[in-house]
Amino acid sequence: MSYAKVLERACTGERLSSSEIVRLYDAPLNELQSAAHQARLRRADPQAVYYLVGGVIDYTNVCTVACGFCYFYRPKNHPEAKTLSFDEIRQQMEEIRAYGGTYVLIQGGVNPNLPFSWYTDLLRLLKREFPEIHVAMLSPEEIYGLEQLTGRSAEALLAELRNSGLDSLPGASAEILSTRVRKLVSPNRVSVTDWVRIVETSLKLGIPSSWVSMVFGLGETREEKVQHLLILREIQDRALEKGYPAKLSAFKVWPMRLATTRTAPRVATVGGAVYPINLDQAREVAEPVKNALIQPEEVRLHYLREVAIARLALDNIPNHGALWLTMGFETAAKALRGGANDMQETGAINAVNAAVLAAKGELPKVDENLLAQINQCIRNAGFSPVRRDGLYNQRSA
Numbered sequence: 001m002s003y004a005k006v007l008e009r010a011c012t013g014e015r016l017s018s019s020e021i022v023r024l025y026d027a028p029l030n031e032l033q034s035a036a037h038q039a040r041l042r043r044a045d046p047q048a049v050y051y052l053v054g055g056v057i058d059y060t061n062v063c064t065v066a067c068g069f070c071y072f073y074r075p076k077n078h079p080e081a082k083t084l085s086f087d088e089i090r091q092q093m094e095e096i097r098a099y100g101g102t103y104v105l106i107q108g109g110v111n112p113n114l115p116f117s118w119y120t121d122l123l124r125l126l127k128r129e130f131p132e133i134h135v136a137m138l139s140p141e142e143i144y145g146l147e148q149l150t151g152r153s154a155e156a157l158l159a160e161l162r163n164s165g166l167d168s169l170p171g172a173s174a175e176i177l178s179t180r181v182r183k184l185v186s187p188n189r190v191s192v193t194d195w196v197r198i199v200e201t202s203l204k205l206g207i208p209s210s211w212v213s214m215v216f217g218l219g220e221t222r223e224e225k226v227q228h229l230l231i232l233r234e235i236q237d238r239a240l241e242k243g244y245p246a247k248l249s250a251f252k253v254w255p256m257r258l259a260t261t262r263t264a265p266r267v268a269t270v271g272g273a274v275y276p277i278n279l280d281q282a283r284e285v286a287e288p289v290k291n292a293l294i295q296p297e298e299v300r301l302h303y304l305r306e307v308a309i310a311r312l313a314l315d316n317i318p319n320h321g322a323l324w325l326t327m328g329f330e331t332a333a334k335a336l337r338g339g340a341n342d343m344q345e346t347g348a349i350n351a352v353n354a355a356v357l358a359a360k361g362e363l364p365k366v367d368e369n370l371l372a373q374i375n376q377c378i379r380n381a382g383f384s385p386v387r388r389d390g391l392y393n394q395r396s397a
């Protein structure tokens with residue numbers, strides 16, 4: 001079938017097959033974005049674009065998985081290995097609270113030194129002291145690591161985490177859900193089967209996924225990207241059909257910059273963002289990553305294409321992200337006219353994206369000026385900004 005025919009089918013709201021979605025990679029970007037925009041208007045509030053105010057806390061850089069694209073991690077006895085104390089985490093939470101944040105993403109490496117009780121104790125502390133802040137914590141990779149460490153099932157672990165205060169499970173560690181690609185770039189990564197099992201278990205237990213994602217630029221084929229999208233679509237289909245109490249809330253896609261791997265010390269990015277452990281390290285690594293952070297035009301166009309294709313393929317995931325920080329406001333505005341309805345990364349102005357801002361010579365600071373820029377970008381794209389919480393409920397700004 002020609003790409004034009006596939007776009008025609010997409011515009012009438014029909015579900016696209018795997019081979020049809022692959023054909024979309026041949027479509028001109030403007031036609032693709034126009035169809036994705038129609039789909040976005042049908043499947044999400046046609047007037048609103050969401051944004052979120054929150055932060056990211058990278059609690060440990062100790063990790064045994066050793067992904068080939070990650071510079072963040074350190075082996076456990078490495079001199080730069082670091083795990084934040086509860087007091088340090090509390091301090092970062094106070095910073096998020098001070099600028100009015102209502103969401104925190106807490107993620108790190110797979111650290112065998114931390115017992116499971118460390119996570120449940122932390123969650124209870126956060127719920128006691130910061131009840132207004134939605135806690136998205138751990139990833140399927142970290143849950144899998146805890147299964148190995150404790151010998152307990154994901155179901156038992158997630159139920160205890162939920163009862164201790166876990167609000168949502170970020171769908172990180174997916175990259176490309178293809179065994180071939182995973183073996184190539186991170187052979188120790190959680191397998192596709194286990195990633196799916198853990199995400200579905202969380203939905204069954206009523207723990208929403210704050211977002212699921214795809215990372216391109218790892219040597220994957222078009223077919224493997226489409227396979228990835230269809231795995232996500234099928235998870236959501238099953239959640240809807242079986243009436244699971246939670247669903248996949250949002251999707252986002254970003255480019256991997258493989259110029260920056262652990263073989264290129266001090267310059268490491270995932271999706272264009274450096275992964276330091278704190279703001280001091282963010283500033284320290286800022287200079288070397290400056291060039292790596294400039295997204296070339298072809299990457300931006302590729303990004304917009306992936307945003308549009310994902311919107312057309314994932315007909316059952318309501319919210320799709322536009323990355324303003326790593327891709328820039330101009331590209332984010334284009335993404336908002338080509339399938340996206342959520343300004344992602346607003347909730348990530350801390351260690352990870354702090355480094356991006358530091359590299360651009362802008363110190364990380366969530367303030368009225370930054371929020372005004374985000375709001376303006378949304379208006380420039382023709383929508384009304386709506387501040388949301390971690391579960392996509394509207395909040396007063």
Ligand code: SF4
Nearest residue numbers: 063065066067070109
């Ligand atoms: S990406 Fe995550 S799992 Fe992989 S090495 Fe880095 S911290 Fe570990």
